[in-house]
Amino acid sequence: MSRSLMLWSLLVGSAIGLTEAIVETVSPRWAESVGDHWTGLVAMSLVVLGLWVVSHSFTRPTRGIRITLGVVIFSYAMMGIVQNIAELIDYDAVVNGNVGLIFLVFSVVLAVSSIVLGVRAWRQAAWPRWTNAIVVASPLGATVPIAPLLLAAHFPNELLHVFFFAGPLALAVGNWGLSRQPASTTPDPLRITA
Numbered sequence: 001m002s003r004s005l006m007l008w009s010l011l012v013g014s015a016i017g018l019t020e021a022i023v024e025t026v027s028p029r030w031a032e033s034v035g036d037h038w039t040g041l042v043a044m045s046l047v048v049l050g051l052w053v054v055s056h057s058f059t060r061p062t063r064g065i066r067i068t069l070g071v072v073i074f075s076y077a078m079m080g081i082v083q084n085i086a087e088l089i090d091y092d093a094v095v096n097g098n099v100g101l102i103f104l105v106f107s108v109v110l111a112v113s114s115i116v117l118g119v120r121a122w123r124q125a126a127w128p129r130w131t132n133a134i135v136v137a138s139p140l141g142a143t144v145p146i147a148p149l150l151l152a153a154h155f156p157n158e159l160l161h162v163f164f165f166a167g168p169l170a171l172a173v174g175n176w177g178l179s180r181q182p183a184s185t186t187p188d189p190l191r192i193t194a
Contacts, residue, residue: 006053011172013046017165024158037084044080047168057126075110107143131174138166
């Protein structure tokens with residue numbers, strides 16, 4: 001798949017996901033409906049498909065970067081694709097049963113792996129700094145310990161989905177700009193050299 005097609009997939013999937021999160025917050029009737037799950041499934045499928053473009057932005061894609069990116073992509077697939085399919089099959093088992101704990105674990109895995117990927121991208125100056133900040137911070141808003149604090153402060157539950165799509169949107173926009181300019185040759189000021 002071409003880089004341009006992956007970027008479009010990431011951008012469109014993120015835009016659909018963000019829009020869907022806002023719509024389900026505004027319309028409780030739409031939230032957790034069959035249409036809501038299908039929309040989330042399509043949006044996250046496009047995001048997962050497009051996330052592979054991130055591997056092209058690293059000047060030195062080490063084995064650790066590839067593994068971390070694979071964990072991020074797998075976590076997004078579990079959170080957005082598998083969870084929506086499971087909720088379409090048996091919503092109560094996912095929301096009220098032990099099956100939901102699997103997806104809670106993957107939200108934590110996504111947050112940790114996004115932080116690691118963001119730090120590695122920062123060190124290689126692979127993305128703009130604002131992209132790094134959003135990729136690192138956004139998944140934290142949708143998992144423990146921040147999500148329960150937001151919910152206790154009456155933050156709408158459905159709006160937490162915005163945090164899952166903010167990182168991919170930032171990656172799409174940040175990497176889009178990289179396709180039009182040469183790779184950065186400025187040294188990383190935080191890199192320790194011996």
